Amino acid sequence: MATTSDSSVSFEETDTRHDEMHSTIEEWIDDLVDHVDDAQASEEFQEWLDVQSRFHDYSHRNTLLIKLQYPEATKVTGYNTWRNDFDRHVQEGEQAIWIWAPIISKRCPECENSPSYHENIGCEYDETPTDEWSKGLVGFKPAPVFDVSQTDGEPLPELETAAMGDADGLVSALKGAADELGVTVRIVDANDWEHGDAKGVCKYRSLHDLQPVVEAKARTNQADLAVTLIHEYAHALLHFDIEDEPERAKREVEAEAVAYIVGRYFGLDTSGSAFYLAAWQGDDLEAIQERLGRISSTAQEIVGSLEE
Numbered sequence: 001m002a003t004t005s006d007s008s009v010s011f012e013e014t015d016t017r018h019d020e021m022h023s024t025i026e027e028w029i030d031d032l033v034d035h036v037d038d039a040q041a042s043e044e045f046q047e048w049l050d051v052q053s054r055f056h057d058y059s060h061r062n063t064l065l066i067k068l069q070y071p072e073a074t075k076v077t078g079y080n081t082w083r084n085d086f087d088r089h090v091q092e093g094e095q096a097i098w099i100w101a102p103i104i105s106k107r108c109p110e111c112e113n114s115p116s117y118h119e120n121i122g123c124e125y126d127e128t129p130t131d132e133w134s135k136g137l138v139g140f141k142p143a144p145v146f147d148v149s150q151t152d153g154e155p156l157p158e159l160e161t162a163a164m165g166d167a168d169g170l171v172s173a174l175k176g177a178a179d180e181l182g183v184t185v186r187i188v189d190a191n192d193w194e195h196g197d198a199k200g201v202c203k204y205r206s207l208h209d210l211q212p213v214v215e216a217k218a219r220t221n222q223a224d225l226a227v228t229l230i231h232e233y234a235h236a237l238l239h240f241d242i243e244d245e246p247e248r249a250k251r252e253v254e255a256e257a258v259a260y261i262v263g264r265y266f267g268l269d270t271s272g273s274a275f276y277l278a279a280w281q282g283d284d285l286e287a288i289q290e291r292l293g294r295i296s297s298t299a300q301e302i303v304g305s306l307e308e
Contacts, residue, residue, distance in 0.1 A: 053264035088153030101143030167222035177305035212236035234258035
């Protein structure tokens with residue numbers, strides 16, 4: 001694995017690229033596992049969250065790869081897509097950013113592998129012929145993409161900002177997304193607020209109805225109200241049904257991370273966020289992988305519900 005002068009990584013060797021991409025992700029997470037109680041680990045984690053907020057619909061594996069190769073990237077796509085869809089051209093000498101792209105192929109209904117791999121592993125399914133199998137995801141392969149800063153050509157089309165125009169619109173969208181997310185939401189007048197200095201809470205509706213209820217204290221600062229709602233939605237989705245107290249503390253970090261990603265995506269001020277990963281001490285690589293994946297997928301779920 002080559003390393004450039006600014007400490008970013010590259011995957012130049014075709015024969016070893018696949019394995020190096022896997023091992024580089026594992027090395028980064030291993031390092032996080034080894035240093036969860038250090039400030040540097042929290043800084044590395046927050047840098048990944050920043051990239052995840054710019055690529056909210058990418059998997060945690062791909063945003064890690066982007067962070068490690070080109071952390072300042074803002075919009076990436078393939079060489080031909082830049083040329084054919086945007087009339088832009090990758091500048092000479094630019095180095096590709098390698099991510100995982102899905103492999104879609106006919107897939108065995110039983111072992112869910114492609115025809116060739118289905119044969120190699122000796123799967124005995126034979127109820128329908130291969131040419132009648134439906135297509136599906138059978139794996140991932142390295143794919144080269146380039147950031148917009150590596151291209152020149154026609155200006156990109158003006159896109160609507162992710163912030164939905166203003167914070168009032170975001171609060172309204174958050175209230176509208178509650179049903180889809182399986183949450184009951186209430187904005188409570190300040191005179192009727194019963195939770196002290198807390199800006200928001202997440203609780204059970206009743207002993208018989210376990211759907212989470214998010215309550216937020218009404219205020220004139222709609223951006224601040226939106227941040228509170230996002231935080232409480234993340235709590236509801238990530239650890240509302242977790243009874244184990246140590247695990248709840250670990251999920252708390254996940255919820256804060258989700259709120260950070262979603263807040264940044266929608267243009268809210270998340271500069272006051274701080275991440276203390278010491279709660280994850282004792283977790284192994286696989287456990288941290290699961291946490292990163294859960295953060296990524298939960299942020300995707302909230303953003304997706306809002307954008308609908």
